[in-house]
Amino acid sequence: MIDSDNAKTVESSFAQSGDGRASARVSRETISTVTVAILCVVMLLGARFISPSLGSWSQVETVLVLGSFLVVLSFGQGLVILTGGLDLSLPALITLGGILATNWIGVYDTGAWYLLPVALLICAGVGLISAIGIVWLKVPPFIMTLAMSIIVSSILLGYTKGTPRGASPDAALALMKGSVFGQPAVISFVILFVIIGWLFQSRSAIGRYLYAVGMNVDAARVAGVPVVLVQTLPYVISAVCAGLVGIMLVGYSNGATLRMGESYLLPSIAAVVIGGSSILGGSGSFLGTVGGAILLTTLGTIISAIGLEFGLRTIIEGTIVLVALLLLREEFFQKLGSLWR
Amino acid sequence: MTSVAVQIATQASPSTLELRAYGVSKSYGATVALEHADIVLRAGEVHALLGENGAGKSTLVRILTGAIVPDQGDMQLHGKPYQPQNILEARSHQVATAFQELSLVPNLSVAQNLLLPKLEKSSLGLISARKVIAKGQEILSRHGLERIDAAAIVSDLPLAERQRIEIARSLENAGRVLILDEPTASLAETDWLFAQIRKAQARGVAVLYISHRLAEVREICTVATVLRNGRTIATVGLEEASDGDIFEMMVGHPVEKIRPDARAIDGTTQKRIVVENLCSDKVDNISFELREGEILGIAALEAQGQRELFRTLAGLQTRQSGTIKIDGKPAKFNSPRDALQFESGICFLPEERKTEGILAGLSAATNVVLPLLPRIARAGFIGRDAERNAARGAAGQVDMDERYLDFAIGDLSGGNQQKALMARTLATGVKTLLLFDPTRGVDVGTKESIYAAIGAFADQGGSVLFYSSELPEIVQLADRCMVLYNGRIFQEFVGRDISEQRLVAAMIGHHNATETVLETA
Numbered sequence: 001m002i003d004s005d006n007a008k009t010v011e012s013s014f015a016q017s018g019d020g021r022a023s024a025r026v027s028r029e030t031i032s033t034v035t036v037a038i039l040c041v042v043m044l045l046g047a048r049f050i051s052p053s054l055g056s057w058s059q060v061e062t063v064l065v066l067g068s069f070l071v072v073l074s075f076g077q078g079l080v081i082l083t084g085g086l087d088l089s090l091p092a093l094i095t096l097g098g099i100l101a102t103n104w105i106g107v108y109d110t111g112a113w114y115l116l117p118v119a120l121l122i123c124a125g126v127g128l129i130s131a132i133g134i135v136w137l138k139v140p141p142f143i144m145t146l147a148m149s150i151i152v153s154s155i156l157l158g159y160t161k162g163t164p165r166g167a168s169p170d171a172a173l174a175l176m177k178g179s180v181f182g183q184p185a186v187i188s189f190v191i192l193f194v195i196i197g198w199l200f201q202s203r204s205a206i207g208r209y210l211y212a213v214g215m216n217v218d219a220a221r222v223a224g225v226p227v228v229l230v231q232t233l234p235y236v237i238s239a240v241c242a243g244l245v246g247i248m249l250v251g252y253s254n255g256a257t258l259r260m261g262e263s264y265l266l267p268s269i270a271a272v273v274i275g276g277s278s279i280l281g282g283s284g285s286f287l288g289t290v291g292g293a294i295l296l297t298t299l300g301t302i303i304s305a306i307g308l309e310f311g312l313r314t315i316i317e318g319t320i321v322l323v324a325l326l327l328l329r330e331e332f333f334q335k336l337g338s339l340w341r
Numbered sequence: 342m343t344s345v346a347v348q349i350a351t352q353a354s355p356s357t358l359e360l361r362a363y364g365v366s367k368s369y370g371a372t373v374a375l376e377h378a379d380i381v382l383r384a385g386e387v388h389a390l391l392g393e394n395g396a397g398k399s400t401l402v403r404i405l406t407g408a409i410v411p412d413q414g415d416m417q418l419h420g421k422p423y424q425p426q427n428i429l430e431a432r433s434h435q436v437a438t439a440f441q442e443l444s445l446v447p448n449l450s451v452a453q454n455l456l457l458p459k460l461e462k463s464s465l466g467l468i469s470a471r472k473v474i475a476k477g478q479e480i481l482s483r484h485g486l487e488r489i490d491a492a493a494i495v496s497d498l499p500l501a502e503r504q505r506i507e508i509a510r511s512l513e514n515a516g517r518v519l520i521l522d523e524p525t526a527s528l529a530e531t532d533w534l535f536a537q538i539r540k541a542q543a544r545g546v547a548v549l550y551i552s553h554r555l556a557e558v559r560e561i562c563t564v565a566t567v568l569r570n571g572r573t574i575a576t577v578g579l580e581e582a583s584d585g586d587i588f589e590m591m592v593g594h595p596v597e598k599i600r601p602d603a604r605a606i607d608g609t610t611q612k613r614i615v616v617e618n619l620c621s622d623k624v625d626n627i628s629f630e631l632r633e634g635e636i637l638g639i640a641a642l643e644a645q646g647q648r649e650l651f652r653t654l655a656g657l658q659t660r661q662s663g664t665i666k667i668d669g670k671p672a673k674f675n676s677p678r679d680a681l682q683f684e685s686g687i688c689f690l691p692e693e694r695k696t697e698g699i700l701a702g703l704s705a706a707t708n709v710v711l712p713l714l715p716r717i718a719r720a721g722f723i724g725r726d727a728e729r730n731a732a733r734g735a736a737g738q739v740d741m742d743e744r745y746l747d748f749a750i751g752d753l754s755g756g757n758q759q760k761a762l763m764a765r766t767l768a769t770g771v772k773t774l775l776l777f778d779p780t781r782g783v784d785v786g787t788k789e790s791i792y793a794a795i796g797a798f799a800d801q802g803g804s805v806l807f808y809s810s811e812l813p814e815i816v817q818l819a820d821r822c823m824v825l826y827n828g829r830i831f832q833e834f835v836g837r838d839i840s841e842q843r844l845v846a847a848m849i850g851h852h853n854a855t856e857t858v859l860e861t862a
Contacts (some may be wrong), residue, residue: 204721212711215701219691220698225712
């Protein structure tokens with residue numbers, strides 16, 4: 001009745017299958033990152049056929065400098081999405097960072113680098129207000145952040161009386177225009193930022209909590225995760241990142257405008273999704289997001305080099321977000337399936 | 342619907358062959374879920390499907406109901422080839438299932454769930470809410486559930502009621518074959534269920550019944566098929582097979598019963614938890630003490646306030662009045678996190694593994710060490726193998742194979758998930774565990790490991806408060822047992838006085854019942 005031989009073979013096939021499960025999981029997470037990296041290289045090399053000036057080292061440099069804005073921005077957006085939220089206030093916060101850097105610090109003293117952290121703190125305060133609305137008052141994230149966006153934009157309009165003035169702070173200029181080891185300083189800065197961001201998201205205790213909360217808030221709470229803190233933090237970080245991007249942008253373009261952040265909202269979400277994160281939270285990695293940001297920037301550079309109109313560019317970017325979502329549909333539907341149950 | 346069923350009953354005389362599956366197999370990539378399963382279900386027969394977690398029971402059920410398509414194998418219904426491609430196709434052959442993981446849509450009403458996918462239309466062709474509810478109520482009353490309001494939203498109902506609705510829906514659709522996957526997982530009493538099964542049996546429906554509770558299986562089933570490691574081991578008549586035989590077929594070796602000597606808990610050990618006049622939602626003025634090294638069981642029918650009592654003690658639910666003292670200090674926590682850190686600490690093992698227990702995408706190791714991450718992190722960062730190393734000890738205490746620690750916990754079997762969650766509570770290092778149905782839906786082997794871990798924890802001076810829907814578990818584990826009834830402590834039993842009969846009597850509200858009265862109860 002008890003067929004020990006058969007039992008053994010089944011057990012061994014179970015053991016193998018166990019290992020298969022682990023490798024399948026690892027590959028699922030890395031595949032998107034690797035694919036995105038390969039796509040970037042292929043696109044840069046392929047661009048040479050369109051125009052010889054593309055695909056050169058200076059082109060790569062341009063992509064990295066332009067991509068730095070999106071990398072920093074999508075780190076914050078990625079954390080918010082990881083915990084199951086969405087931050088639509090990023091454009092307003094970019095503008096807030098830029099206006100504070102020029103209209104306030106730039107007018108007062110362009111050398112006052114010590115005021116830049118204060119500007120970021122103000123951004124953090126805005127992020128905290130969003131978080132309070134979302135975590136404590138249970139306002140849906142997209143409504144709360146959209147409302148904050150409108151409030152901040154309106155305040156800035158009043159503050160600048162419609163025309164921002166003032167020069168970029170020296171520190172912002174040094175970051176965006178200066179060079180380290182013969183390369184633009186911002187490249188070293190972004191590399192450092194990516195390392196710290198990756199450590200934070202994938203290797204820190206708080207990072208683990210973020211994944212836990214994004215996967216299942218109730219289970220995380222039972223397991224002793226400080227849920228309220230962990231849900232609040234991403235909005236604050238995201239606001240600071242957006243403020244930082246604002247400061248970087250005024251360093252790059254020598255001044256602020258009231259609409260300087262507008263074109264960054266969709267790319268910030270797209271970078272996260274293309275990087276393999278689930279839009280529903282609980283999965284993904286920052287390295288994937290960085291890949292997504294670089295890919296989008298590469299694409300943008302090539303499209304503008306070809307001379308496509310802005311409208312057409314936006315259509316292509318929107319299409320890419322859709323395609324990325326379709327490619328991720330298996331995981332997407334799994335999540336939907338678990339919600340259904 | 343009933344008229345159809347009656348028709349079929351007349352066609353099929355008892356013991357007519359109904360559903361036959363031979364050599365069915367299913368793999369997911371390299372994972373062999375089912376290797377070679379044979380089963381024959383006959384009309385009017387209640388057939389048990391037995392096996393440990395991961396033996397392939399649920400996979401076989403999904404194949405029979407069309408939820409998944411097998412890689413190989415031959416299935417026949419009434420002598421005709423039967424190859425359902427989806428659940429609706431199986432349903433059109435009058436094969437229906439009540440799934441273990443309930444398949445109800447939580448935000449729809451009971452009636453809508455019962456009638457999906459075909460809702461009653463009004464004369465305008467729109468869905469008629471009134472007709473839907475009337476039809477739903479009719480279905481409910483046909484299956485002895487008149488007391489459930491068909492208009493109620495499913496997510497507002499307790500788990501047990503949801504399970505009954507799931508079963509009622511399958512009864513409604515099962516003209517020929519009814520498959521019940523762990524129907525008693527959240528039902529504390531079986532009277533209603535067994536009455537419905539007998540009714541279906543009388544109609545000539547072939548019933549496949551899956552449960553880990555052998556006593557139940559013996560009561561309702563006549564034949565059992567045992568699966569192990571994805572293969573059918575045997576089909577036996579339950580009259581001839583002893584419990585020992587069946588366990589041996591399930592696990593492949595004889596099971597030794599561990600019955601720890603009842604620990605004598607006298608008044609000399611320290612009081613760890615003192616609860617006085619605790620009132621909360623559904624908890625009505627409860628007072629008790631839990632001492633060092635004591636295992637205190639809670640027995641109750643479903644929804645008698647046990648869930649709320651545990652959640653209040655764990656910091657998940659606010660208390661209205663009363664005091665909870667831990668190590669002599671009045672507790673003032675309102676989150677599980679605070680409860681973990683208050684004095685010698687309290688850790689809660691929740692009832693629903695999937696919704697409140699596991700974090701499916703994280704590794705088993707991370708799941709185990711989640712509450713103590715700050716402790717194993719260096720300057721806030723976690724080394725590559727730090728989690729695995731920290732989880733290893735706790736995994737050993739529950740007999741969990743170390744190699745599972747690296748897998749995403751969602752990919753593990755239910756038994757290993759539960760072991761990991763049990764390991765988590767032990768790893769926290771707290772002195773009091775609140776275990777809510779710690780062995781729900783797990784196999785015999787896992788149960789023994791969890792019992793051993795609970796025993797060892799208490800032997801080292803830990804205190805355990807546990808609720809179980811399985812009385813033999815309380816009889817085996819508890820040093821003392823309190824029976825809850827209607828949110829109050831109804832009766833308390835100590836040591837040798839804890840017996841299934843007495844507990845059952847107290848659970849249904851009988852005081853001073855004698856054993857003879859109970860035999861009939």
